[in-house]
Amino acid sequence: GAGVSQSPSNKVTEKGKDVELRCDPISGHTALYWYRQRLGQGLEFLIYFQGNSAPDKSGLPSDRFSAERTGESVSTLTIQRTQQEDSAVYLCASSLEASGGYREQFFGPGTRLTVL
Amino acid sequence: DQQVKQNSPSLSVQEGRISILNCDYTNSMFDYFLWYKKYPAEGPTFLISISSIKDKNEDGRFTVFLNKSAKHLSLHIVPSQPGDSAVYFCAATEGGGGNKLTFGTGTQLKVEL
Numbered sequence A: 001g002a003g004v005s006q007s008p009s010n011k012v013t014e015k016g017k018d019v020e021l022r023c024d025p026i027s028g029h030t031a032l033y034w035y036r037q038r039l040g041q042g043l044e045f046l047i048y049f050q051g052n053s054a055p056d057k058s059g060l061p062s063d064r065f066s067a068e069r070t071g072e073s074v075s076t077l078t079i080q081r082t083q084q085e086d087s088a089v090y091l092c093a094s095s096l097e098a099s100g101g102y103r104e105q106f107f108g109p110g111t112r113l114t115v116l
Numbered sequence B: 001d002q003q004v005k006q007n008s009p010s011l012s013v014q015e016g017r018i019s020i021l022n023c024d025y026t027n028s029m030f031d032y033f034l035w036y037k038k039y040p041a042e043g044p045t046f047l048i049s050i051s052s053i054k055d056k057n058e059d060g061r062f063t064v065f066l067n068k069s070a071k072h073l074s075l076h077i078v079p080s081q082p083g084d085s086a087v088y089f090c091a092a093t094e095g096g097g098g099n100k101l102t103f104g105t106g107t108q109l110k111v112e113l
Helices: none
Strands: A005-007 A010-013 A019-024 A031-037 A043-050 A065-069 A075-079 A088-095 A111-115 B010-014 B019-025 B030-038 B045-051 B056-059 B062-067 B072-077 B086-094 B107-112
Touching (some): A019 A088, A031 A075, B019 B030, B019 B086, B019 B107, B045 B056
Parallel strands (some): B010 B107
Antiparallel strands (some): A088 A111, B030 B045
16 A cells, blocks of 8 residues: 655745645554654654644644644645744654554655755 | 764674664653664665563564663664665654654664675
8 A cells, every 4th residue: 555655755945935745644544743854863753643632742843833634634734934944854654543552653755845 | 952862873884794773862761662764765664663671672684672771772783784774763752652753863874795
């Protein structure tokens, strides 16, 4: 079956513009995560969705960042008024229900965001 | 504050030899540890994991060792193969934390012929 897909694969934007990144998780995966990897750093947790529960937004770096998920499918990560420090690869992952023990997270290929 | 640290940004090993990748952590609440492998332009893929109740887990050529008292884990690959050349990330998670992962900065492994 299809893996996690993300679009666009690359996005170049000007400082101050808004961007929207999309993630299509694996069908049947109720948990969805967003991470980002800035140059020379590890992956940094941003936000986590699990079914109908309130999302865990503890990793979002500022109120310019927000994310939504439609049911148990597509998620969009929106960055408003982009700054140069937002330049990174944004990775989405999905897994089966994450309660009661660790479930393997499957990652998409990422969206490389460059803010000029 | 980096809770998971990989102090070696790169490692070069000859084909057939053992590769040892190291990882240290500071958060004593972490109870599950993972290694992910990443090729350029692809997302990370899960390699092997270990629960904090164990000190060793083996899967084929890959073995992960956990030393809780030292807050240290290592990944051994033996024998190393050219296809193992990739970036390896150490990651950790807390039980009941929704499984959000805390990653290290990665080690670039190059296996030379």
